[in-house]
Structure formats: structure tokens, C-alpha cells
Amino acid sequence: MYAPLVRPADRIIAGVCSGLAAHLGLSVKVIRISMVVLTLASGAGLLLYAWLWLLVPTADEAARAENAAFNPRNIAGNFARNFGGPRPAGIPAPPGPQPGTGAPPQRPADNPAATAAAAGPTGRTRTAELMQRGGWEIAVGAALVLAGGAFIAQLAGFNVPWETWLPMLAIVTGAVLAWMQLDNSRRNGIMDRAGATGAQGVVRLIAGLVFVVAGIFILISGSISWDVMWPTLLATLAVLAGVGLVLAPWVVKYWTDLEAERSGRIRETERAEIAAHLHDSVLQTLALIQNRAASEQDVTRLARAQERELREWLYRDKRREEGNLVDRIKAVAAEIEDAYGQPIDVVAVGDAPMTEQYEALIHATREAMQNAAKHAGGSISVYLEKTRGSTDVFVRDRGPGFELANVPADRLGVRESLIRRMQRHGGEARIRNTGNGTEVHLSLKHPEEGNHS
Amino acid sequence: MTDPIRIVVVDDHAIFRSGLKADLDSRIDVAAEAATVEEAIAVIHEVRPAVVLLDVHLPGGRGGGGAEVVAGCADLLATTRFLALSVSDSAEDVVTVIRAGARGYVTKTFSGAEISDAVVRVAGGDAAFSPRLAGFVLDAFGTAAVASVDDELDKLSARELEVMRLIARGYSYKEVAKELFISIKTVETHVSAVLRKLQLSSRHELTRWAVDRRIL
Numbered sequence: 001m002y003a004p005l006v007r008p009a010d011r012i013i014a015g016v017c018s019g020l021a022a023h024l025g026l027s028v029k030v031i032r033i034s035m036v037v038l039t040l041a042s043g044a045g046l047l048l049y050a051w052l053w054l055l056v057p058t059a060d061e062a063a064r065a066e067n068a069a070f071n072p073r074n075i076a077g078n079f080a081r082n083f084g085g086p087r088p089a090g091i092p093a094p095p096g097p098q099p100g101t102g103a104p105p106q107r108p109a110d111n112p113a114a115t116a117a118a119a120g121p122t123g124r125t126r127t128a129e130l131m132q133r134g135g136w137e138i139a140v141g142a143a144l145v146l147a148g149g150a151f152i153a154q155l156a157g158f159n160v161p162w163e164t165w166l167p168m169l170a171i172v173t174g175a176v177l178a179w180m181q182l183d184n185s186r187r188n189g190i191m192d193r194a195g196a197t198g199a200q201g202v203v204r205l206i207a208g209l210v211f212v213v214a215g216i217f218i219l220i221s222g223s224i225s226w227d228v229m230w231p232t233l234l235a236t237l238a239v240l241a242g243v244g245l246v247l248a249p250w251v252v253k254y255w256t257d258l259e260a261e262r263s264g265r266i267r268e269t270e271r272a273e274i275a276a277h278l279h280d281s282v283l284q285t286l287a288l289i290q291n292r293a294a295s296e297q298d299v300t301r302l303a304r305a306q307e308r309e310l311r312e313w314l315y316r317d318k319r320r321e322e323g324n325l326v327d328r329i330k331a332v333a334a335e336i337e338d339a340y341g342q343p344i345d346v347v348a349v350g351d352a353p354m355t356e357q358y359e360a361l362i363h364a365t366r367e368a369m370q371n372a373a374k375h376a377g378g379s380i381s382v383y384l385e386k387t388r389g390s391t392d393v394f395v396r397d398r399g400p401g402f403e404l405a406n407v408p409a410d411r412l413g414v415r416e417s418l419i420r421r422m423q424r425h426g427g428e429a430r431i432r433n434t435g436n437g438t439e440v441h442l443s444l445k446h447p448e449e450g451n452h453s
Numbered sequence: 454m455t456d457p458i459r460i461v462v463v464d465d466h467a468i469f470r471s472g473l474k475a476d477l478d479s480r481i482d483v484a485a486e487a488a489t490v491e492e493a494i495a496v497i498h499e500v501r502p503a504v505v506l507l508d509v510h511l512p513g514g515r516g517g518g519g520a521e522v523v524a525g526c527a528d529l530l531a532t533t534r535f536l537a538l539s540v541s542d543s544a545e546d547v548v549t550v551i552r553a554g555a556r557g558y559v560t561k562t563f564s565g566a567e568i569s570d571a572v573v574r575v576a577g578g579d580a581a582f583s584p585r586l587a588g589f590v591l592d593a594f595g596t597a598a599v600a601s602v603d604d605e606l607d608k609l610s611a612r613e614l615e616v617m618r619l620i621a622r623g624y625s626y627k628e629v630a631k632e633l634f635i636s637i638k639t640v641e642t643h644v645s646a647v648l649r650k651l652q653l654s655s656r657h658e659l660t661r662w663a664v665d666r667r668i669l
Contacts, residue, residue, distance in 0.1 A: 311542070314541075314543075343562075345584060345585075345623070347584045347585055347587070347588035347621045347622075348588065349588055349591045349592045349621070350592070379623075381584060381622060381623025383584070383588070383618075383621045383622040383623065385591070385618070385621075394622045394623075396622055396623045396624075434628065434632070435631070436628060439622070
């Protein structure tokens with residue numbers, strides 16, 4: 001198997017020879033000598049070199065394309081790609097579309113959408129590559145057409161000032177060489193900073209340049225004759241552009257180093273914050289657990305509380321606003337859990353800002369959780385569902401269960417705190433023995449929100 | 454009693470692996486273990502287990518964790534089932550690995566018996582839903598969207614909604630069956646249908662829900 005044809009980072013001109021040598025398994029010297037020999041054969045080697053330079057990606061670019069094609073979060077894409085032909089990890093994929101040789105035969109057949117999706121992303125990156133290459137090809141083509149036109153013009157008897165054009169060509173070549181030393185991301189970085197990405201940006205940039213040139217033009221056209229101005233203007237432009245392009249790599253390098261340092265500092269701050277958090281909470285709890293190792297209940301309670309706290313810190317849904325209904329229910333559950341040592345799992349669907357009605361609902365939920373923790377034991381499930389028009393809370397335990405009719409009339413907990421409280425606030429509470437524990441269902445209606453969805 | 458179910462345990466914590474092995478009951482035979490993405494893909498291809506108990510966060514590979522293992526074993530999905538296992542219950546982790554092809558999600562706080570039940574269920578081709586996963590489904594698909602046709606991918610049918618709600622409320626499959634006066638097999642069918650919808654749906658709301666949480 002041949003090594004992939006890429007231009008490596010250590011290079012003399014553009015890395016074409018060493019890339020070709022690695023690909024064909026020959027020594028670099030052989031390739032270089034044959035290039036020179038071919039060049040002597042009326043410039044064929046030069047043409048081949050230029051051609052390969054344009055078409056062969058650098059090693060960096062190839063690696064980046066490979067990495068960009070895989071995104072662990074792009075599940076559908078990866079899934080579909082794997083239907084196209086399984087590939088063990090670690091072996092880089094060929095850049096083109098893969099033949100579906102190893103695929104289970106039924107998959108592509110019964111899942112045409114997946115195969116189509118697989119072609120999608122690769123197709124898109126290929127187009128981007130082609131466009132990028134196309135840009136170079138157009139530039140080179142335009143240069144060749146210009147040169148050809150100039151040559152024909154001279155043949156036709158016009159006077160082409162070769163002594164002006166050849167130095168300019170040399171400057172442009174030098175600038176291109178300097179530019180090629182930058183990799184793609186740095187080039188994009190420069191374009192970004194110049195605001196030259198996207199059609200609007202390019203138009204703005206070109207318009208700005210045209211205005212500057214026109215300004216200079218008007219400025220000097222008064223004092224210098226037209227004959228002298230054109231060559232002077234051109235020479236100035238060429239020198240400026242040349243200097244800019246040659247210096248660009250160093251400026252960019254300096255800038256990247258600065259940015260690397262800054263992001264390093266940000267990471268360091270982040271790490272310090274995590275360390276502080278772990279110290280404040282986790283280490284303290286671990287110390288406490290060691291102290292209380294004799295009491296199983298205390299250890300469980302501490303571990304559970306710490307888990308809850310760490311979970312909240314790590315996985316908190318950043319979009320959710322604090323102090324809303326779900327937050328409050330979770331806080332109450334945490335409180336009961338700490339007080340009684342029974343795990344309470346809260347599952348919430350939907351959320352809403354607090355109102356007076358919700359305060360009552362939270363009080364009732366607390367009462368229900370407390371009853372479950374006190375009398376039933378074992379794990380307690382709480383489910384909150386907020387939809388348009390109603391809010392429902394289910395508190396379920398796995399205890400022996402009880403019948404409301406059997407609760408003595410002087411015991412106010414259930415009747416007063418649950419049922420009447422909910423009724424006063426326009427809701428209701430139902431208590432049900434499921435045969436395997438008790439379930440309290442608290443519901444509120446919000447007719448003003450409309451009862452349809 | 455039938456042969457024990459052969460499984461592979463993939464988790465980067467050796468202590469957890471040995472603890473889990475001790476907790477699983479006799480219906481389950483741990484054939485092999487793996488600790489990284491590459492190791493897992495190699496071991497699964499070699500052992501061809503019925504079920505893989507898969508941690509969501511794994512070192513190695515390209516940083517894709519459990520979802521990457523499922524993607525790397527996509528050629529085995531017809532014979533090998535994946536059951537995700539994690540300490541994390543964030544929506545991102547759960548939905549990512551389910552959309553990659555896992556047939557269930559259990560958290561590490563589950564007891565050995567509960568995890569064994571989930572393994573048996575997944576080995577039988579059904580889906581293992583925890584209350585939290587059911588909550589995510591209801592959150593993502595909406596609690597009122599009712600499919601007019603049962604196999605419509607973007608909406609849940611009324612029955613599927615009922616089943617999801619009961620599971621979110623902490624009911625076991627058996628309790629759901631009793632509650633709705635249907636057989637456990639029917640409950641499993643509904644849950645599998647919901648799993649399929651969760652994996653394949655490209656419903657606008659689901660996509661937006663996922664994008665909001667940077668899942669897809």
C-alpha cells in the first residue's frame with residue numbers, strides 16, 4: 001500500500017518532491033534529479049511540479065480534512081458513514097467516497113436515506129476543496145492568458161515592456177512562496193481579521209483598495225506628468241504588496257503565539273476554578289465520610305448530597321433560568337433527601353416562572369415527599385409535567401400504602417396540607433394506592449393559558 | 454433456564470468494572486472487558502457478545518466516547534445490542550448515545566439486579582428506558598403531540614405518551630402493563646417504537662431541542 005500523496009511540512013520549495021518520493025517509495029534524490037532532467041526537456045518538469053503543487057494537499061491540510069470529516073457529535077453522519085463501509089479506528093479513510101464493500105448487504109438496501117446522507121457531507125467538503133483549488137487554477141489561468149496575450153501583442157508588433165514585467169513577476173513569485181509557507185488556518189485567520197470572508201467582505205476590501213489607489217492617483221496627478229505617474233504608481237504598489245506579503249507570515253506567527261498564550265491562561269483559570277470547587281465540596285465531603293464511616297446512613301446521605309451537588313455543577317442545563325418551578329422542586333427534594341436519607345429522583349418536563357399558585361403546589365409537593373420519606377422508605381420518584389393549561393406533579397413511593405379513609409380525622413397532614421391547600425388554589429390532590437406503593441397526584445389548571453396545545 | 458447472556462463491559466474504571474461484575478446475577482456472563490474506545494471496538498468484534506454494557510465517557514478514539522464505540526461497531530448492530538451506562542444524566546450524553554444506536558440507558562446508581570434486568574431486556578431486542586430517559590423523550594417530543602398514524606416518526610401516539618409518562622413517574626414495565634391493562638409484551642413494543650422514533654426522527658422540534666443543547 002502506498003503512502004498517501006501529500007506535501008510534507010519539511011520542504012525546500014513546496015514539498016512536491018519529498019511528497020512524491022514518500023508516495024512512490026523512491027529516494028528524494030532520484031525524484032529531484034528526474035525533475036531537473038524533465039525540466040531540461042523543454043520545461044516539462046517545471047509544468048509537472050507546478051501541477052502537483054496546485055493539486056496535492058499539504059500534510060496538515062490532509063490531516064485537517066480527515067479530522068473535520070469526523071465529528072463525534074455528528075451522530076447521524078457517523079452512523080450513516082458506517083453503513084457505507086465499516087472502518088476500524090486508527091486507519092485513516094481515503095479522502096474520496098468509499099466503496100461499500102464490507103457493508104452488511106441489507107443495510108444500504110433498506111436504508112437508502114442513510115446512504116444518501118453519507119454521500120452528503122463528503123460531497124460538500126469535496127466541493128469546498130474544488131472551489132479552493134479552482135481559485136488557484138483561475139489565478140494561474142488568468143496569469144497564463146495575460147502572458148500569452150502579451151506575447152502575441154509583441155509578435156503583432158506592439159512594444160511590451162518586458163524589463164518592467166519580469167521584475168514584477170519575480171516579486172509576485174516571491175510573495176506566493178512566502179504565502180504558501182502559511183498553512184490554511186493562518187491564511188483564514190488573516191482573511192478573517194481583514195474582514196475578507198464572504199462576498200460582502202471581499203467587495204468591501206476591494207472597494208477600499210480602489211479608493212486608496214484613486215486617492216493617491218488624484219494626489220499626485222497634479223504635480224507629476226501622466227507619463228511618469230503610471231510606472232511610479234505600479235512600482236509603489238508592487239513594492240508595498242511585496243513587503244506586506246513577505247512580512248505577513250512573521251506578523252501572523254507573532255499573533256498566533258500571543259493567542260496561544262492567552263487561551264493557555266484561560267484554561268489555567270478554568271482549571272483553578274475546578275480545583276477550588278472540588279476542594280470546597282468533594283474533598284470536604286470525603287473527609288466527613290471518613291469521620292462518619294461507622295454510620296452507614298450518614299455515609300449514604302453525605303455521598304448522595306455530594307453527588308447531587310456535583311451533578312448540578314457539572315450537568316446543569318445552562319439555558320434554564322434559576323429560581324423557576326423545576327429548581328424549587330429539586331431544592332425541596334434535596335432538602336427532604338438530606339433530612340430522611342431516602343433517595344428522591346426528580347424528572348421534570350417543562351418549566352415555568354414562580355407564581356403564588358406554584359408556591360402552594362411546592363408546599364403540597366413537600367408534604368407529599370415528606371410523607372413518602374417518613375412512612376414508606378425506599379426510593380421516591382417525583383415527576384413534574386408543565387404543559388400549556390396545566391401542571392401535574394406525581395410523587396410515588398414503594399411503601400405499604402395507606403387508605404385515606406383509615407387516616408384518623410385529627411391527623412391534618414394529608415387532608416389539610418395536601419387536599420385542601422390544592423383546592424384553595426384551584427387545583428386538586430388525589431391519593432392512590434397502586435398496590436405497590438402510594439402515588440400522590442397534584443394538579444393545577446391554568447385556564448388563562450388556554451387548554452389546547 | 455437458558456444459557457447466560459454473554460456481555461462485554463466497557464468502562465475505563467477498573468474498580469467499577471469489577472464491582473459491576475460481582476453485582477450482575479447468574480443470567481449474565483461477562484465474556485470480556487475493555488477500557489478505551491479502540492480496545493472496545495476490537496474486543497467487541499472478537500467476542501461478538503449479545504449485549505455491550507457501555508460507559509458514555511471513554512478515553513481514546515477521537516473523543517467520541519461511547520457513541521464512537523457504537524458507530525465503530527455499526528456492522529454488528531444486527532446481532533450485538535448496546536446498553537449505555539453512565540453516572541451522567543445530562544440530556545446531551547443520554548440522547549447522543551441513544552441516537553448513535555444504543556437500545557437503552559441506565560445510570561450507575563441502579564442496583565445490580567436492575568442492571569441485569571435491563572441487560573436481559575435489551576438482549577431480547579427490547580429497549581430499556583429509565584425514568585429520566587422517558588423524561589427527555591417527553592421533553593423532546595412534547596407532551597401533547599399525538600401521532601395520527603402509529604408509525605409516524607415525528608410524533609408519539611397517545612398510547613406511547615401514556616407509557617412514557619408512567620415510566621417517567623417511576624413505574625416499572627410490569628406496573629405500566631398493570632396500570633394500562635395491557636401485557637408486558639405490549640409495553641415493550643411501545644417502548645421499542647419510541648426508541649426507534651428517538652433514533653430516527655428528524656422532527657423539527659426534536660432537532661431544535663437537540664441543537665439548543667448542542668447535541669447534534
